[in-house]
Amino acid sequence: MGPLHGIKVLDLGRVLAGPWATQALADLGATVYKVEKPGSGDDTRGWGPPWLKDAAGADTGESAYYLATNRGKHSLSIDLAAADGQRLIRALAGRCDVLVENFKVGGLARYGLAYADLAPAHPRLVYCSISAFGQDGPDAQGAGYDAMIQAMGGLMSLTGVPDGEPGAGPQKVGVAVADLMTGMYALSAIIAALYERTRSGVGQYIDLALLDTQVAWLANQSMNYLLSGRAPGRQGTAHPNIVPYQSFATSDGYLMLAVGNDRQFAAFASLAGRPELAADPRFATNAARVAHRAELVPLVAELIAARTTAEWIERLATAAVPCGPINDLAAVFAEPQIRHRQMRMDLAHPLAGSVPQVRNPIRYSRTTLEYPLPPPLLGEHTSAVLSGELGLDQSELAALRARGVIG
Numbered sequence: 001m002g003p004l005h006g007i008k009v010l011d012l013g014r015v016l017a018g019p020w021a022t023q024a025l026a027d028l029g030a031t032v033y034k035v036e037k038p039g040s041g042d043d044t045r046g047w048g049p050p051w052l053k054d055a056a057g058a059d060t061g062e063s064a065y066y067l068a069t070n071r072g073k074h075s076l077s078i079d080l081a082a083a084d085g086q087r088l089i090r091a092l093a094g095r096c097d098v099l100v101e102n103f104k105v106g107g108l109a110r111y112g113l114a115y116a117d118l119a120p121a122h123p124r125l126v127y128c129s130i131s132a133f134g135q136d137g138p139d140a141q142g143a144g145y146d147a148m149i150q151a152m153g154g155l156m157s158l159t160g161v162p163d164g165e166p167g168a169g170p171q172k173v174g175v176a177v178a179d180l181m182t183g184m185y186a187l188s189a190i191i192a193a194l195y196e197r198t199r200s201g202v203g204q205y206i207d208l209a210l211l212d213t214q215v216a217w218l219a220n221q222s223m224n225y226l227l228s229g230r231a232p233g234r235q236g237t238a239h240p241n242i243v244p245y246q247s248f249a250t251s252d253g254y255l256m257l258a259v260g261n262d263r264q265f266a267a268f269a270s271l272a273g274r275p276e277l278a279a280d281p282r283f284a285t286n287a288a289r290v291a292h293r294a295e296l297v298p299l300v301a302e303l304i305a306a307r308t309t310a311e312w313i314e315r316l317a318t319a320a321v322p323c324g325p326i327n328d329l330a331a332v333f334a335e336p337q338i339r340h341r342q343m344r345m346d347l348a349h350p351l352a353g354s355v356p357q358v359r360n361p362i363r364y365s366r367t368t369l370e371y372p373l374p375p376p377l378l379g380e381h382t383s384a385v386l387s388g389e390l391g392l393d394q395s396e397l398a399a400l401r402a403r404g405v406i407g
Contacts, residue, residue, distance in 0.1 A: 002029020003367050007194065010092050011035065011073060012080075012101035012108070014042050016146070016176055017130045017210065019069040020183030022100050025190065026072030027360040027369055033092060033385055034073040034376065038407030041077070041378040042066060052352050060351040062375070070375040071347065071357055076386070077379030077407030084405045086111045088386065094122050095389050097203075098190055102130035105140050115205045126193040126203040128186050134209035144210055146176035153178065153214030158221055160234045170234065182213040243289040243296060244268075247326060248304035255309050257300070258322040262286060267319035272303040347374040379407040 007030040011022040019034075019042070026032040036042050048063035076092075079085040090113065093099055099118070101108055108114050115127040129135060132144025150156050150172045160171035189206045197203055215222065224232050224240060232240050237256065239245035244265070247256045259265045262285055266278035277283050277299065282292040289296055304312065309325055316323045327335065333344055342359060349355040355374050362369065386392045386406070400406045 001367075002027070002369055003364070004191075005029040007031070007098065008096040009033065009098040009100065010089070010096040012089075012099065012103070012113075013130065014102060015044055016069060016179040017182040017186070018100050018102040019044075020180055021128070021130075021186035021190070022073065023069050023071060024183070024187045024360065025098070026373075027362070027371070029370070030098075032073040033096070033381075033389075034070065034075050035078050035080070035089065035092075036075055036378055038077045038079050038379065038404060041075070042070070044069065045378065052349070052355055054352050062349075062351065062355075062377075067355055067375045068358075072371060072373050073376055074373070074381035074385050075376035075379055076382045078382070079405050079407075080108075080111050080113070082403070082405045084400060084403070086113060088390070088400075088405070089113055090118065091390050092385075093118050093125060097124065097194065098126045098128065100128045100130070100186065100190070104143060105129075105131050105133075105135055119203070119205075122203075124197060124201070124203045126190055126197065126206070128190055128206040128208065130182055130186060130208045130210070132210050134212060135207045139211075146179045146210070147172050149178040149210045149214050153211050154218055154221075155214060158218075158232055158234060161236050162234050165236070168234075178210045178214045181217050182208055182210050185213050185216075238293075238297075241290065242286060243293050244300045246297070248301050250304055250307060250309040250312060252308045254326045255304060255312050256324050256326055257304065257316075258324075260322060264319075264321045265289070268316065268321050271315050271319055271321070272300075274299075274303060345371065347371055349374045350377065350380075382406050 004025060007025070009022055009025050009030050009032040011018065011032050011034040013019045013022060022032050022034070034042075040046070044066040045061075045063055047065040049059075050064045051059040052062040052064070052067060054060050078088055080089065089111075093113075109117070115129070118125055118127065131140070132149065133139040133142055151170070155177070156170040156172055159173060160169055161167045186206070186208050189208065193204055193206060220241060221232050237247040242260060244257055244259050247254050257268070259268055262278075265283070266275070269275050269277040281288065283289050283296055307315075313323055313325065325331065332338060338344070343361070345357050345359050346354040347357055357371070357374075360369055383397050386397060392400075397406070
């Protein structure tokens with residue numbers, strides 16, 4: 001059983017940030033009840049192609065995006081706009097330890113489902129709200145999506161080719177990192193709140209903003225600015241504080257060279273046939289290499305271009321100099337190390353027989369993470385959960401279904 005076995009989560013999240021956090025909670029053993037709108041469900045169910053295909057090769061209508069973020073959950077199709085739907089959610093909240101939502105600020109208050117509405121009757125509830133800008137401030141009511149948060153939060157000013165070079169301009173990261181990182185902060189915050197509850201006996205409210213998260217995880221780049229007063233710019237694949245630490249063209253492709261210290265640079269220079277570079281005062285230390293980046297990088301580029309990617313990887317591995325190929329995803333899942341770690345797995349699926357998944361990277365010494373449920377079909381577990389948790393019988397369920405309260 002996972003470390004969160006026995007914890008119940010009511011998932012009112014949609015799209016990515018909330019569902020990413022609740023999928024991780026499910027991976028860790030929590031029981032997660034995902035509430036979706038009857039008829040359409042989570043927005044990402046329609047975000048295809050690609051779609052999961054059945055045994056005959058036909059599209060099932062289950063999108064890759066949805067399948068990436070919702071395994072391990074029970075899907076309940078409940079209409080929050082209906083008074084009876086709101087009563088069901090309030091009753092389920094009373095049976096759960098955690099509620100996660102990423103509605104627009106104030107969105108659940110109009111249904112009587114805000115923290116202030118639920119906490120008096122359920123003081124042990126840990127309630128996590130995820131929004132674009134947080135619950136207060138001048139932008140709190142604004143809508144926000146990952147790409148605009150990457151831009152507004154400074155990430156795109158750091159990502160892309162520098163001005164004056166071919167292809168110059170800001171770029172967003174290839175996955176929705178503001179959403180994903182907010183989901184990870186939500187996971188940490190929820191687990192910490194549950195731990196604190198073991199001492200205090202009461203839950204609490206968690207206010208997480210995509211913009212706050214984006215600013216928080218700029219890490220060394222934020223500190224570079226705060227200490228220097230100079231806003232860092234785009235450097236392509238290069239590192240602002242370490243040289244040489246970027247991609248270089250080889251004779252048959254590209255190599256990411258990640259020299260992290262002076263020993264590694266000396267080893268690289270020796271293997272490249274230019275040991276004198278490590279003794280040159282301009283390049284002998286990392287601080288000197290950063291100061292003389294413009295002089296060193298062309299020299300390294302010329303050396304790297306003389307051999308194939310595979311040759312460099314083999315040679316540099318003997319001296320423990322970090323480097324690697326720039327893989328596409330086909331190459332990623334073919335990597336021997338990825339295969340050994342079994343990062344790709346398959347779960348049984350009612351429409352397709354099986355569905356591929358990417359394993360949670362957490363590995364415990366004693367606790368085994370289990371994956372008992374694939375991403376659910378819309379409303380797949382509505383009747384079972386409402387019956388099991390709230391004691392509704394078949395006639396009550398049929399009446400609710402007839403009125404469109406549940407799907």
